[in-house]
Each structure stands twice: as C-alpha cells, then as structure tokens.
C-alpha cells in the first residue's frame with residue numbers, strides 16, 4: 001500500500017518530538033508514512049525540522065511557510081503541532097482542501113472549536129484524529145483490560161490526583177493564559193481522556209477552581225498568569241461510580257500522583273503515564289497480584305505488532321526504557337494508527353468524539369466552578385453552558 005504523504009504543521013517543541021516519533025516509526029520497520037514537508041510561518045523552524053528529518057529519514061523534506069503550499073506537494077495528511085488556539089483554523093482549512101488531519105491535544109481550545117472541526121470532518125469525509133499519546137501507553141491498555149475483565153469487581157471510585165509545580169512556569173508562558181486554554185486544559189486534557197478511557201463516560205461534575213499563583217517564574221523571568229491553575233472536583237460516572245479529580249499545578253511541599261480505581265472486589269493503582277512502572281492490583285483475599293497471575297485475568301490483552309516491537313512484547317506487564325524512547329515510541333504508534341486509518345478508511349483509535357469529551361470534561365469543571373453548582377456533560381457537549389468559555393471564545397479569532 002502507498003505510504004501516506006505527510007506534512008508536520010508547527011515546527012516547535014512538539015513538532016520536533018513528533019519527528020522523533022516518525023524516526024522511531026522508520027526504524028521500527030513498520031513505516032507507513034513519508035514525511036514530505038514541514039510547515040511553519042517561522043520558516044527557520046520549518047527549515048530546521050526539515051534538515052533534521054532529511055538526516056534521519058533519508059528523503060527530501062520541503063520547508064514551507066503556508067498550509068496552502070502543501071497541496072502542490074501531493075501532501076494527503078497533516079499533523080498539527082501548533083499552539084492550541086490555532087488548531088481549529090488549520091484543521092478546517094486542511095480538510096477543506098481534502099487533506100486528512102491529526103491534531104495535537106487539546107483537540108480544540110473550546111467546545112466551539114471542537115464542534116467546528118467535527119462538522120468539517122463529517123462534511124469533508126477526511127480522517128480526523130487527535131494525537132492523545134497517553135491512549136497508546138501499554139500500562140493504560142492493561143488498566144482498561146483489567147477493569148473490563150472484572151478483576152476488581154464493579155468499579156465504585158476513581159481517584160485521579162496530581163499535585164505539584166509551585167509557582168514555576170509550566171514549559172512555556174502561554175500555558176498560563178486563558179487564551180491558551182490554561183494549564184488545567186493543556187495538561188488536564190490528558191487525564192480527562194484517560195479518566196473516561198478507563199471508567200466510561202462521566203455524567204456530571206461539581207468543581208471548585210483556583211488561580212493560586214498569579215505570578216509564575218522561570219530562569220528567563222516572571223509572567224502574570226490569568227488562567228486557573230488548580231481544580232478540585234467530584235465526578236459522577238454514568239455507571240454509578242464516583243470520581244475524585246484533583247489537578248493542582250500550584251502545589252508546594254510534597255508532590256502527589258495517584259490514579260486509583262476501587263471496585264467491589266479489589267483495587268488497581270496505575271503509575272504515572274509514560275513511566276512503564278507496573279500496575280499494582282490487589283484483589284481481596286489474594287494480596288498483591290504477580291505478573292503471571294495478572295496476565296491470566298486478561299486473556300484478551302495483546303498489544304498490536306508495532307507496540308509489541310517498540311515496548312518489548314505482546315503481553316508485557318511493565319517496561320523499562322529511557323523517557324526519550326518511550327515518548328518517541330508512543331508517537332510512532334500514534335502515527336502508525338493515523339496512517340492505517342487513512343489507508344483502510346477506518347476511524348482512528350483516538351475517536352474525535354472521545355477527544356471532544358476530554359476537552360468537555362475540563363470545561364465541565366471550569367463551568368461548574370464559575371456558576372457554583374454541578375453541570376452535566378450533556379450541557380457542556382451541547383454548548384448549553386458556556387459562560388466560562390465565552391471569554392476565551394471572545395479572545396479568539398474565528
């Protein structure tokens with residue numbers, strides 16, 4: 001089958017990490033993609049990425065400043081790795097040209113942006129995928145299989161807690177501005193995706209948010225943050241389970257990570273994403289479960305060929321790899337899935353509706369905190385409650 005002719009659009013930090021993913025895909029022997037172009041209005045960024053790509057992938061890669069330059073190069077798929085407030089305009093313009101799209105998380109800056117993209121994907125018939133790399137982490141796949149197998153009985157409670165960060169700038173200043181979505185969206189959308197991936201759909205949310213650290217610092221200086229940096233929420237799942245969600249990017253003192261699910265027969269604790277550490281499964285009367293016992297519970301668990309190759313086997317329970325290799329490996333799998341979806345005309349593994357819901361869950365928390373009572377996911381998905389997002393939509397050019 002012909003390889004997908006791809007352009008990376010946005011050649012900053014994540015564009016370059018995605019290139020590492022393409023290099024890992026190339027080395028894996030599973031490559032179904034040819035990188036044809038690198039696109040960025042800052043042409044030096046596009047040139048630098050193209051140069052590195054040529055060195056490692058061995059084919060010519062054309063740097064261009066505009067999306068409209070891609071059609072004449074025979075590009076049939078793009079990967080958008082630009083800042084969040086640009087995602088919808090780029091995705092829609094590409095799909096209007098008949099070009100398939102994969103876009104970095106968060107899929108869109110607000111529900112309005114997500115809906116516009118979903119509408120254009122439907123109208124154009126283009127494949128539309130979201131680069132939610134945590135979806136492909138074998139440890140999350142095992143977690144989902146364990147819950148599905150009934151190993152812990154009926155899930156009753158999920159705890160998703162993450163505390164740390166103090167007053168430091170998270171990677172780049174834009175992550176602290178409402179116009180950029182703020183850290184709760186930019187970081188939290190990974191967690192909200194995994195919450196529904198593991199537990200099924202959330203029904204309603206009641207949350208409190210805070211902007212604790214109004215001044216953020218790094219070695220380059222200080223910035224004034226205007227986006228909330230902490231949320232404390234209770235979730236109600238459609239299956240009746242309850243969730244506790246804490247995402248606090250202003251935590252001082254002891255940091256905290258916890259992703260636990262308690263059921264009617266036992267519990268599982270999942271490690272940090274991309275760590276490869278083992279899942280801790282405790283079943284009543286049996287204590288901690290060993291690897292081979294865990295595998296006996298999940299007979300359906302088989303990683304696909306490329307994941308098995310990059311992470312060390314079809315039925316691994318954990319992995320021990322350098323972070324750079326884990327990161328590029330997951331991005332390689334994500335690319336492989338995207339290209340296969342285009343080649344086979346199937347829905348990508350990260351379904352855009354699920355990706356929209358991951359944005360909706362974060363806004364459910366922010367909207368709930370603004371109006372002071374619980375909100376349903378339907379009210380957010382249907383854009384019936386938008387008070388918090390209205391301000392962000394007003395800041396955006398549509």
Ligand SMILES: NC(=O)c1ccc[n+]([C@@H]2O[C@H](COP(=O)([O-])OP(=O)(O)OC[C@H]3O[C@@H](n4cnc5c(N)ncnc54)[C@H](O)[C@@H]3O)[C@@H](O)[C@H]2O)c1
Pocket residue numbers: 009010011012013014015039040041042045081082083084086090104105106131133172186
């Ligand atoms: N999945 C992950 O693990 C992960 C990690 C970091 C960032 N991200 C996501 O990746 C995206 C990019 O973040 P980043 O940190 O790389 O940002 P960045 O600021 O480093 O890079 C963005 C690049 O996009 C370019 N750009 C801006 N407008 C453009 C346009 N219209 N067309 C083409 N290029 C354009 C900029 O010139 C810049 O080179 C964000 O959505 C972020 O949330 C994901």
